[in-house]
Amino acid sequence: MNTPTTFHPIARLLHWTMATMIVAMLFIGAGMVATVSQKHGWLLAIHKPLGIAILLLAIARLALRLRHRPPPLPADLPLWQRLAALASHWLLYALMLALPLLGWGMLSAGGYPVMLGDALRLPAILPENAALFAWLREAHRYLAWLLFLTFVAHMSAGLYHGLIRRDGVLASMLPSRRGKAPMATGD
């Protein structure tokens, strides 16, 4: 098997789908806790099902990532950038799994019904406990900030590869050109 030069097509699809969802989610989360307007209710109503969707996609993506090695980084990339890339990618994975679980857990601990819509309710994953709620709620907030900052760094690094180094790293995650890499459905 040749060393891949691009990410798996499904990985690329998931990356851009989730990028849109996660960025939207960060802005929705920041906005909904900072307004007393009508937006509070409808942002909250989007936030919860979107969070669960991100959790499910993140699990799928992690499974794909563990089965398909990503293309290697350029050989001439300095060690610190190599390490930063590795650390930030795993941090992104950890946060996109942790934040929905924290949200779900904090609603459970706060005694709220975890509603994904008018009728779809998830079970509580933690017992009602106000102190636990407070810890999880604050963890949700600070880790969301960390995710936002990691996203900004990740976006900037991607553009650095694409615009300044022009080393194929950004291209390896871009949607494939027509006819070049047909959509695979598995292994």
Next chain:
Amino acid sequence: MKIRFRQAAPWALIGGLAAVTVAAFGYVGGWLAPHRLTPQSLVDTLQDNAGLHPGYRRNHAKGVCVAGWFEGNGAASAYSTAAVFARGRTPVVGRFAIPGGNPYAPDGSVPIRSMALRFNPPDGEQWRTGMNAMPVFPVSTPQAFYEQALAGRPDPATGKPDPARLAAFFAAHPETAAFRAWAKHAKPSASYVTERYDSINAFYVVDAQGHRRAVRWAMVPLAADGRPGPAGDPDYLARDLDQRLARGPQRWTLRLTFAASNDPVDDAARVWPADRPAVDAGTLVIERMQAQDSGACRDVNYDPTVLPAGIEPSADPLLAARSAAYADSYLRRTAEEAHLPGSARPTAEATR
């Protein structure tokens, strides 16, 4: 020169994009929009007015927990699919309180009492409601509520709000007329049990065909011996409730009142005419009372937008604001309970 620009442009693009993203996030999160009314600024104002009392609610701080059940009679099931309206019992965790952020306020200091309820039907959905013993809210919008809180800030010299500032607020807000007309004659009652508690905000009930009807609901007391509270006793409400519950459970009728087509649905400062059709949905039975610092209501956020299928919020802007502000208040007091870093600690003058 040209070459240098070509080299700098990508860096500027990357830096600019990162900066724009951070600024947009800051704007949405309110940090770069300091004049926007946020849940935090609203709760800060209530907290400033009443003083900081860690672990307590930022409004309606003084109260007691109660427990019992709601006995649906089935009559409202024609109008709403909510399971609580069907015949049968739904457990209820509730709370009686007086308005204001001071947990040591004398019971006679305000003519308003409140009842908050969390219905826990077995299907895992919930209905949370916070009602007040007054027929109408003073203002229509969160902004006006905020201005009212600012106008009501106690003068450090007297400990009481400046009457001139309050008068100026009321003059600037003619929508407060209905509330002021009621408040002129309102007296602090001697009992939580003899009060009628109104939802104030309107909601929609939705029937099995999806037909939505605007309603306001009220808990109408079965106890009829209403009288003003005794003078000179700051804590008579809890004592009265304790004595009454020792004699037996206390009851209210849940009444849903339907709006006519031209009644204001999204404005809590306006009453509906008294002749609107109503249906009695069942009986609230309160049989136990617990202290609020250890009872089951302590850790409940009575967010009025937590509703079961079959009941929906109206577009009343106060409902969204209550949800947002209650969430902030809930986080503050649970963080204090959990002794989270950065949360307020009891000032404990006694330990000094």
